Structure formats: structure tokens, C-alpha cells
Amino acid sequence: MDQATLIKNVVSQVLTQLKAHNGGAAAPAKTSQPAPAPKPAAPVKAVAGKGAYGVFADVDQAVDAAAASQRKLIAAGVEARREICSMLRQIPKLNADNWGAMELEETKVGRLDHKIAKLQLLQGIPGVEYLETIAHSGDDGVSLDEYAPWGVIGAITPVTHSVPTLTANAINMIAAGNALVINAHPSGFNCAKYAAQVYNRAIAEKFGIENLICIIDPPTLRSAEEIFKHRDIPMLVVTGGPAVARAAMKQPKRAIVAGPGNPPVVVDETADLDRAARAIIDGGSFDNNLLCIGEKEVFVVESVFDKMMEAMARAGAVRLNSSQIDRLTKAAFAWANDHFAVQKELVGKDCHVLGEAAGATVNRNVDLLYGETDESNPFVPEEQMMPFVPFVRVPNVDAAIDMALKHEHGFGHTAIIHSNNLATITKMGRAMNTTLFVVNGPCTAALGAQGEGYPSFSIATPTGEGVTNPLTFTRFRRVAFSGSLRVI
Ligand code: NAD
Numbered sequence: 342m343d344q345a346t347l348i349k350n351v352v353s354q355v356l357t358q359l360k361a362h363n364g365g366a367a368a369p370a371k372t373s374q375p376a377p378a379p380k381p382a383a384p385v386k387a388v389a390g391k392g393a394y395g396v397f398a399d400v401d402q403a404v405d406a407a408a409a410s411q412r413k414l415i416a417a418g419v420e421a422r423r424e425i426c427s428m429l430r431q432i433p434k435l436n437a438d439n440w441g442a443m444e445l446e447e448t449k450v451g452r453l454d455h456k457i458a459k460l461q462l463l464q465g466i467p468g469v470e471y472l473e474t475i476a477h478s479g480d481d482g483v484s485l486d487e488y489a490p491w492g493v494i495g496a497i498t499p500v501t502h503s504v505p506t507l508t509a510n511a512i513n514m515i516a517a518g519n520a521l522v523i524n525a526h527p528s529g530f531n532c533a534k535y536a537a538q539v540y541n542r543a544i545a546e547k548f549g550i551e552n553l554i555c556i557i558d559p560p561t562l563r564s565a566e567e568i569f570k571h572r573d574i575p576m577l578v579v580t581g582g583p584a585v586a587r588a589a590m591k592q593p594k595r596a597i598v599a600g601p602g603n604p605p606v607v608v609d610e611t612a613d614l615d616r617a618a619r620a621i622i623d624g625g626s627f628d629n630n631l632l633c634i635g636e637k638e639v640f641v642v643e644s645v646f647d648k649m650m651e652a653m654a655r656a657g658a659v660r661l662n663s664s665q666i667d668r669l670t671k672a673a674f675a676w677a678n679d680h681f682a683v684q685k686e687l688v689g690k691d692c693h694v695l696g697e698a699a700g701a702t703v704n705r706n707v708d709l710l711y712g713e714t715d716e717s718n719p720f721v722p723e724e725q726m727m728p729f730v731p732f733v734r735v736p737n738v739d740a741a742i743d744m745a746l747k748h749e750h751g752f753g754h755t756a757i758i759h760s761n762n763l764a765t766i767t768k769m770g771r772a773m774n775t776t777l778f779v780v781n782g783p784c785t786a787a788l789g790a791q792g793e794g795y796p797s798f799s800i801a802t803p804t805g806e807g808v809t810n811p812l813t814f815t816r817f818r819r820v821a822f823s824g825s826l827r828v829i
Pocket of ligand 1: 501527562601632
């Protein structure tokens with residue numbers, strides 16, 4: 342089956358399901374039988390305005406097409422936006438197995454079960470319901486505080502969650518009345534392009550709007566720069582590591598930056614160690630530790646250190662000894678000028694692959710490796726994105742918090758504590774000053790999995806917007822009716 346037919350099938354399944362969902366007569370599509378796994382998308386010739394469904398080789402053409410589609414979106418009204426958001430949640434859910442496999446095959450980082458879970462998590466991405474008007478009514482009339490769109494937003498997406506980030510950004514931004522132009526990571530581009538085309542085609546068939554989610558083919562540093570500098574893009578949203586975060590913050594326009602993290606975990610003597618072990622495994626192993634919020638290093642107070650290591654083993658993690666850790670460290674990092682560089686070959690790989698590098702035989706069903714290191718091992722300061730988590734022995738909880746602060750590097754991203762001492766929890770929360778602070782759970786608790794709150798795949802950290810939602814992508818607008826409209 343060619344790519345166009347695949348896209349058509351996916352779109353018709355979704356439209357049928359939506360019709361059923363909205364009370365139409367059609368039978369619901371079978372969610373258990375998604376479309377056949379698409380091969381990585383073949384290059385599509387981008388022809389502006391002629392069925393490119395959002396794919397453009399040229400940034401100017403993409404921005405023009407997105408701007409025209411954004412105007413149509415506003416004309417279509419808020420209920421159309423609500424339906425589009427619903428489609429963008431249902432399409433990846435309907436195709437989670439195939440799209441997860443497609444993303445893993447292309448990016449070669451992470452785990453299939455969690456690639457699928459991330460596509461399903463998109464169900465929880467908030468939409469137009471976040472745009473609540475606030476009214477002020479008094480003797481001098483009525484004022485309405487409304488949320489207006491920016492227009493066309495430039496988005497840069499990472500390889501770690503290519504389709505989920507594109508989709509979550511699109512739901513939030515379209516809910517807020519915007520269109521977007523995306524520069525995807527080159528190693529996760531084909532699956533992102535495929536998803537964008539499916540989404541645009543579904544939106545076009547229902548609403549006649551073809552290019553709300555534009556994507557540049559091929560994405561390059563130059564096209565990223567063109568998006569950064571484009572005069573018709575008033576807002577940027579960048580999700581990625583330190584280099585792109587720095588580049589975005591230099592631009593003379595509004596930038597929302599979802600930057601890197603290196604989340605530390607502190608375990609004190611009052612913690613429920615078995616619960617802490619399960620949480621560290623759940624969070625640190627998720628998608629082979631690709632999450633920017635994932636547990637990356639653990640500081641445990643001396644008095645419970647050995648018990649904590651036993652709890653990790655009881656919970657199913659596999660402990661590496663010091664010579665195995667040495668071998669793994671040499672394979673995982675190379676000294677480059679003045680810092681350790683993470684070796685890409687091991688990023689996001691399974692435990693048994695890391696085990697081989699460490700000279701250990703590890704079963705394929707193991708979720709997480711761990712072991713004792715000192716603070717200077719590069720697994721502690723570097724954002725390794727591998728399912729090996731170093732545990733550092735510290736004399737007391739104050740030393741643990743100090744080390745956590747040091748190795749978070751001021752990213753202001755995520756920190757985690759396992760403790761039943763409220764004073765200690767409070768002290769760490771204040772000291773870390775991170776966007777996300779998780780207590781007695783896995784990192785995912787901060788995004789609504791084993792915790793409360795809505796999810797997002799762009800946690801804006803240096804720029805402070807936090808867990809992005811539709812309001813993040815709006816402009817505040819007040820309309821004041823002076824001396825009128827008050828009816829009491
Ligand atoms: P990356 O920085 O290598 O790439 C991210 C994106 O930026 C890609 O599209 C890439 O092509 C682009 N890019 C890189 N350098 C650039 C430059 N100088 N100018 C313009 N574009 C540039 O990151 P990655 O490996 O794709 O993703 C992992 C990183 O992203 C980790 O550091 C992780 O913590 C971070 N991340 C953060 C969040 C968050 O919500 N805060 C979410 C996911 C990932």
C-alpha cells in the first residue's frame with residue numbers, strides 16, 4: 342500500500358469514529374485493528390497549496406500556507422477547534438501500535454511499549470476547555486478577559502518523542518487558535534512528517550483547512566534558523582537540549598523553551614524504600630530513560646543506603662558491580678575537550694545492550710540497571726538518557742540536597758524526593774526551585790501518570806511557562822464595554 346492510501350485509510354477510520362462519537366449513524370471504527378504498519382514515509386514532493394498536506398521544502402511557503410490556514414481556523418470557530426483537537430487525540434490512539442513501531446524503527450531509541458504508551462497519553466492533552474473567559478462586571482460596565490491566538494508558531498521538536506511532541510504541541514496550539522510550522526529532529530523526521538500529513542488530511546476532509554500543521558522537508562539547522570528569524574512567526578516553542586535552548590533564547594522574539602534536565606532523586610532515612618524502588622524503576626526505565634523528567638541519579642543517605650540497594654533488587658532492577666560500571670562508563674562517555682560526551686550508540690538502548698557493554702549478561706525483560714558510584718562518575722552529572730541509574734552514598738539529607746542541586750545544574754527542570762519528613766520535603770522543594778518537584782512517586786506523577794495533572798511533552802523550564810497547555814500559546818486580550826452591558 343502506498344503512503345497516500347495509508348494516510349487515506351487512517352483518515353477515513355478516524356472520521357468514521359468521530360461521526361459515531363458525535364452521534365452519527367456510522368459504526369465505530371475498531372480501535373483494536375489499526376491500519377497496517379506504514380513503512381518510513383517515502384519523500385513527498387512538497388507542492389505549496391496543492392495537496393502537500395503540510396509538507397514544505399521552503400520555510401516561506403510553509404509560513405504563508407500556515408498563515409492562510411490559521412485565518413480559516415479562526416473563521417471556523419471554537420467548536421471546529423474542539424473537534425480538531427479531538428481528532429488529534431484519536432488518530433494516534435487508533436494507530437498507537439503502528440505509529441509506535443514506526444517511530445522506534447526510525448529513531449532507534451527507546452522502547453516499543455512506552456512509545457505506544459506515549460501516543461495513548463495524548464488523550465489527556467488539554468484543548469479549548471482551557472480558554473475560559475473571565476468577566477468583570479461593575480458600575481462602570483463589563484470587561485471580558487479573553488485568550489487570543491498568536492498566529493503562526495514555530496516549533497522545534499526532539500528525537501526522543503517526535504510524534505508525541507508534534508501532536509501535543511499541535512493540540513495545544515490549535516486549541517488556542519494558532520497554526521504551526523515545525524522543524525523536526527532529522528532522526529525522527531519521517532514519522533513526524535507522516536503524522537502531520539495524516540492530521541492535515543483529516544482536518545482538510547472535515548473542515549477544508551489543509552495546512553494547519555506545517556513541517557519542513559528536510560529539516561536542517563538552516564531551516565531552523567529561518568524559522569527563528571521569520572518575521573511572520575511571532576512565537577517560538579523549542580523542545581530539546583542545551584544547544585537549541587540557547588539558540589532560541591538568543592532570538593529577539595518570544596521563545597518558550599522546553600530545555601534539558603538531569604533530574605536528581607533524594608532518598609532519606611524516613612522513606613518507604615520499597616515504594617521508592619518501584620517508583621525509581623517506573624520513572625527511570627520509561628522509554629529507556631529518554632524522558633527529560635526521568636530519574637537520572639539517586640542520592641541516598643548512608644544509614645539506609647544498603648537497604649535501598651536491596652529494595653531495588655527486590656523490585657526487579659539488576660545491580661552492576663564496580664568493574665561492570667567502569668566498563669559501561671567507558672563505553673557510554675568519551676572525554677571531549679572539557680566535558681564528558683554521551684555516546685549516542687547507547688542512548689535509549691535496552692538494559693541487555695547496556696549489560697553487554699558492561700560485560701554482564703542481562704535478561705531482555707529487565708527494565709533498569711543500577712549500581713553504586715561516586716559523585717564524579719559521569720553518569721551523575723550528565724543527562725545520560727540510558728536505563729542505568731547511579732546511586733551515590735551521602736552522609737545525611739542536607740548533603741544529598743546539596744548534591745542534587747549541584748547536579749541539576751540550575752536547569753530548573755525536575756527533582757524528586759522519597760521521604761516521609763515534611764520538613765525535609767519542604768526544604769528540598771525550596772532549595773531545588775525546579776518546575777516539577779515529585780514527592781514519593783515516579784517522575785511521571787508530575788505529568789498525570791501515577792499522579793494528578795494534565796500531561797505535556799514540552800515542559801518549559803528556563804523560560805518558566807512550565808507544563809505547556811493551550812493558554813501558553815495565547816495572548817491576553819481584554820475588551821472593556823465602558824458604561825454598558827451590565828444588566829443588573
Ligand atoms: P537535541 O537538542 O539534539 O535536538 C532537539 C531539536 O533541536 C532537534 O529538532 C534538533 O534538530 C534541533 N537543534 C539542535 N541544535 C540546534 C541548533 N543549534 N539550532 C537549531 N536547532 C537545533 O535534543 P534531542 O536529543 O532531540 O532531545 C533530547 C533533549 O531534549 C534532552 O536534553 C532532553 O532533556 C530535552 N527535552 C526536553 C523536554 C522538555 O519538555 N523540557 C522534552 C523532551 C526533550
